[in-house]
Amino acid sequence: MDPATLADRRRRRLLIATIAGGIVLLLLVGVGIYGLLRGPAPRTDTTPADSPSSTVTAPPIGPSREGPVAVPQVGGPEAFARAVAGALFTWDTTTGHRPSDYAQMLADVAADEEAAALGGDVRAYLPTVEAWGQLRPYQTRQWLTIDQVVVPDAWETAVAQAAPAQIPEGTVAYTIDGTRHRDGTWGTEPVEASRPVSFTVFAVCTPPVPGRGSPGLCELLRLSQLDNPLR
Template identity: 65%
Template structure:
């Protein structure tokens, strides 16, 4: 046996093992949540109010939080989640819980409690919301790319049978987060690049009925810590 070739194989094996461990660490609240099962329930879950107690009267033309469509396949569903997650308006008459609820409505039951924690990390806390609404702050996202990350394919090949649910997939979304508001009487705006991964379970279309199957949201990666 060629000693040099043997050393190369050992290095590749070590690198692959380390890569698998790094993947689990990288995903954090994503794949890790799928592998370990549901987390301890959060102390509270968002509930829809109309308007929320944290809201304030504002722009009469500001839209209410829109329901997330579960149809269209994984890529379309990831786009819908991104839009719901990043689009909010502190002057809409609704609060963070209202925007969180439309996402919770498409949660998979196995991860619903843990998902609440994921979503809260993306939305301003009540105190921050109260400050932002003084400046009529609103936010939205423009999407640059939506794709199945290579790291997910690696995770699928390394996972033991039954470790990842049937129909589960991961879609990474990259784009730009925009915010604008009013400082004194001057309009101001800011933007920055963002990236995250959406973990979901999608059912295939029913034969003979056309259309596409429905998707349910499992978890969200930490913001700016997506699978690549």
């Protein structure tokens, strides 16, 4: 392996690890905003909506029922972040797939050095196997609508104040604000519920190489804790 490439990977691994522990960026940015990469506690909700009081009787809405969809790695970093967000929140208990099948779509685009830690991040967003089994009789499905995708100020500040080569070239962070939707059936009635969500996607992208047929590829590094993004 090229020594420069190996050095970049080591720097990136160190960067993400220290973000997770809340040390380096605490010093760089000057505010205590991290510990963010631990991932949210596993969700234990077992109804198609957040609570009976938040449901409304309505025809099911949302995307067509389908199984896991591959995450495209081309198109640039923002397009990649949007695709990751869609894969993270879109699932359907009626397709015969399991949470691990949806998680695999994100594992397939993970950067090698962060794959194990990313797996924990992704699992924290998905229902447990037990919750999945309880959701299936309600024909529950979930999807995300995105309101905005921005590079957070905290990340820009960190990049500006980082030492040379501390943050490897191509490393990016996008904070996504959107609405999580669920629908299904409660008894014989269709129900639907939604709530706002926010999170940050960390990725590394290589630029396209004109004339060489290389479109540039993105890999997923980590995910922030749900509803505790960088701002």
